[in-house]
Amino acid sequence: MSAQPEDQVQIFKLLFGASWEDPSSDRRALRIRPGDCVMTVTSGGCNTLEFLLDDPAHVYALDINPLQSYLLELKCAAIRHLDHRDLLAFIGVSPSETRGGVFEVLAGDLTAPAAQYWRSRPDAISRGIIKAGNYESFIRLFSSFLRVFQGKRRIDGLLQCETAQQQQAYFEDHWNTLRWRLLFKLLANKWVLARRGLSVDYFKFDDGSSSFSESFLRRARHAMREIPIQTNYFLAQYLLGRYTSESIVPAYLLEANLPVIKQRLDRIEIVTAPAQEWLSQQPASSIDCFSLSNICELMSPEETDRLFSEVARSAADSGRICFRNLIVPRGVPEPLQHQLVLQEDLSRELLAQDRSFVYSRVQAFVVKKDAV
Numbered sequence: 001m002s003a004q005p006e007d008q009v010q011i012f013k014l015l016f017g018a019s020w021e022d023p024s025s026d027r028r029a030l031r032i033r034p035g036d037c038v039m040t041v042t043s044g045g046c047n048t049l050e051f052l053l054d055d056p057a058h059v060y061a062l063d064i065n066p067l068q069s070y071l072l073e074l075k076c077a078a079i080r081h082l083d084h085r086d087l088l089a090f091i092g093v094s095p096s097e098t099r100g101g102v103f104e105v106l107a108g109d110l111t112a113p114a115a116q117y118w119r120s121r122p123d124a125i126s127r128g129i130i131k132a133g134n135y136e137s138f139i140r141l142f143s144s145f146l147r148v149f150q151g152k153r154r155i156d157g158l159l160q161c162e163t164a165q166q167q168q169a170y171f172e173d174h175w176n177t178l179r180w181r182l183l184f185k186l187l188a189n190k191w192v193l194a195r196r197g198l199s200v201d202y203f204k205f206d207d208g209s210s211s212f213s214e215s216f217l218r219r220a221r222h223a224m225r226e227i228p229i230q231t232n233y234f235l236a237q238y239l240l241g242r243y244t245s246e247s248i249v250p251a252y253l254l255e256a257n258l259p260v261i262k263q264r265l266d267r268i269e270i271v272t273a274p275a276q277e278w279l280s281q282q283p284a285s286s287i288d289c290f291s292l293s294n295i296c297e298l299m300s301p302e303e304t305d306r307l308f309s310e311v312a313r314s315a316a317d318s319g320r321i322c323f324r325n326l327i328v329p330r331g332v333p334e335p336l337q338h339q340l341v342l343q344e345d346l347s348r349e350l351l352a353q354d355r356s357f358v359y360s361r362v363q364a365f366v367v368k369k370d371a372v
């Protein structure tokens with residue numbers, strides 16, 4: 001018997017109100033062509049929406065968590081019905097006092113379980129749905145501690161750096177303090193994350209909490225020194241708890257892109273299912289691009305092998321894959337590596353330039369069907 005909507009709300013938590021993976025990396029790895037069929041992991045829905053800019057014929061947005069599907073339903077309804085200014089206000093980029101009323105207008109577009117879920121979360125609607133997940137709640141906690149530990153002037157100074165040289169000098173001379181390093185020990189550990197519902201089991205942080213905070217400190221250092229800071233809307237959220245401006249936001253929210261996104265919305269098909277099971281039901285050679293997020297870290301090695309063998313079977317020849325690791329090393333099983341071929345140079349570049357910066361691997365693969 002399948003779970004009823006009320007049960008699902010009990011079992012699942014909305015973990016992400018926005019996507020925390022740099023869609024530019026996925027778009028470079030996937031090279032989506034007009035007419036392509038794309039499979040992606042829904043999560044916060046932002047990347048699914050951004051892929052529409054590359055003109056795919058169809059985008060399957062999969063998530064095992066029905067609440068992430070309900071989030072994407074609501075984002076689609078908002079994009080369909082609102083103009084740019086009202087869209088930014090409703091989802092939480094700009095201020096608004098009227099989100100509850102706007103939701104009632106959009107609710108008619110939602111499936112019954114999605115409407116029911118959002119009616120049970122008036123707090124999330126009035127805060128703005130891009131801030132509604134447990135991860136965003138952790139980011140707010142982090143950025144409020146950061147303001148105390150580093151001070152507003154120092155944060156503003158970092159965000160004003162215009163060149164890599166300025167960023168590196170600022171990081172070494174002003175930012176890399178004992179308090180900065182202490183902040184990671186205090187907040188980026190498994191106990192604090194677990195209290196936000198981002199449980200250790202969810203992420204399978206099997207390298208322990210101390211190496212966890214150390215490894216994230218190293219990744220933050222890389223983002224602050226090496227990745228252009230003024231266009232990094234991921235880092236802005238960790239530093240400020242919000243985007244720096246309405247023009248430095250995910251590309252699907254840019255005014256110039258909104259008409260195209262609106263026009264192509266119907267190409268998205270939202271599916272609530274485990275990716276590995278759903279893929280096993282797809283015809284052979286039917287999918288051109290796979291954006292797999294880091295879902296394998298939530299699976300056993302055996303399930304990971306199953307996922308990749310279904311990817312190899314359902315992928316079209318010359319298909320492309322983008323795949324991430326956060327903590328737990330997972331990857332294409334050895335027997336499939338001649339069919340799912342790692343693009344080593346591109347993967348190195350993607351990892352170095354990825355604005356979402358917390359990942360240990362961002363990898364691009366190409367599918368070679370004749371290498372079976």
Ligand SMILES: C[S@@+](CC[C@H](N)C(=O)[O-])C[C@H]1O[C@@H](n2cnc3c(N)ncnc32)[C@H](O)[C@@H]1O
Nearest residue numbers: 019020021043063064065068274275294295298
């Ligand atoms: C792997 S998590 C990681 C979050 C991600 N790093 C981000 O920035 O959005 C992304 C989503 O994958 C979903 N997920 C986990 N395992 C899955 C599976 N086997 N099939 C489909 N979705 C899955 C989770 O519910 C979550 O919404």
